[in-house]
Amino acid sequence: MTLFEIRKMSARLPTPAPRTGRSESPCAACNVRHLTLCAALDDQEVADMSAIVSSVELGPGEPLFDEAEPAKNVFNVTAGAVKIYKLLPDGRRQMTGFLFPGDFLGLANEETYAYSAEAVTFTTLCRFPRKRLEALLEQYPRMERRLLGMASHELAVAQEQMLLLGRKTAREKVASFLLLLSRRAVQRGQKDSPISVPMSRNDIGDYLGLTTETVSRTFTLLKQAGAIVLQGSGKVELSDRAALEVMSDGV
């Protein structure tokens, strides 16, 4: 058995601690509460959610679903990291997001997914059959309101990303990206530095509208400017956050 396979197996083992919230009932299938969505729900609602959920584990690089495939499930990341992206016919790729524990994906208005999704690291997710989730939403308008709030928030995030893609320089893009990862880590209860950067330079480039080489050069530049320290194995220390903040907006 290869190390890859062992790691993949072991991804099943650790059980993330239940989050605090209005209710402590964990999901029956994956033994975690459904984070974002459940934060506002009561025991009965969480129980109903748990009844329709199942668990999914993925190794690095494994696909979850492809763009244009029928959108049969909605997912909630519980551990690891997921990348979502769109492709052009000739293979050019645009990451539209990196998702971490608590994030939802697969919500679609149309009958098919609008993007492809793939694991970045060893990842676990909860899977909700879309039809059954929708039935539940009919029953609990409060959940639906929560989903609307999440969608509105993601829309604001998407617009911020458009500003980055359309109008920021490479340095501004990379500085913004590192600050974003740091803020998200804090949201998940981790430290704001050093941060974990589990995705490749190529993935980062496809997220920021840059090439691998430009991302690499820009990291070197930020390192030389004393704004960051590369600690190896995907850890980056934000040693001068103020400088990064200034750089992320264009001085």
Add this chain to the structure above:
Amino acid sequence: MTLFEIRKMSARLPTPAPRTGRSESPCAACNVRHLTLCAALDDQEVADMSAIVSSVELGPGEPLFDEAEPAKNVFNVTAGAVKIYKLLPDGRRQMTGFLFPGDFLGLANEETYAYSAEAVTFTTLCRFPRKRLEALLEQYPRMERRLLGMASHELAVAQEQMLLLGRKTAREKVASFLLLLSRRAVQRGQKDSPISVPMSRNDIGDYLGLTTETVSRTFTLLKQAGAIVLQGSGKVELSDRAALEVMSDGV
């Protein structure tokens, strides 16, 4: 009185025809049905919507609201065109969308608007006080579902735009933009060509992540390639749609 003022006055006069749908009840204040949102509503629901709505008219370039201002209202465009955008501290601008009759704007999860909004042409909108609209949503979950659908759709559109901004060439961007305008015109019951392009080259550039000059050069290029004909006064004929389709994706 200047011509500008006369035009602005006259923007109040024309009353758009009621749309077909489940109910024909027009809004009491603006005498149109609330398009996207109302398409699935019954008479009682439309009446309740009409009770909280008021009408707004704007001339070209007039602001509707600014980013970071308290999000007190939600709007529905009933005539004209609106641009929404975000700014960097040094003035660089990214349009995040052009909105046409039927489009909603101002929905926000946070307490403030995520972007600024400004009229492109003489424009009329319906204004819904956010608090009162939210109260209505509690009462009518079906409306909320409709809003969730709209938000999900906009999210998919935003992701498509990220692909454009991050990975397409100038030619692909402009071709995609013209096809987008054409498709949206059809949705509003207009012809797919010639299309009305009411915004300036500069606005288009800020939407596509390009400069005025590059947009202008690219229009010339498409014209020379026989893909479009510039008819003056903001009308563009898509004379070779197939060529545009091919160009919009990178051959």
Add this chain to the structure above:
DNA sequence: CTTACCCATTGATATAGGTCAAAGAGCCTT
């Protein structure tokens, strides 16, 4: 009718970031 302004277009030049190429640096596997 004339002037003034704004916007679009075109040209010349500069540059940020892309492309191509090669050399490390970690790893997993054997």
Add this chain to the structure above:
DNA sequence: AAGGCTCTTTGACCTATATCAATGGGTAAG
């Protein structure tokens, strides 16, 4: 421990698009 991946870094060069500058054209004001 050695070989072979894959990913990152660095260098040299190139090109798409930005920038700077000038001209033209349409429309509104006087």
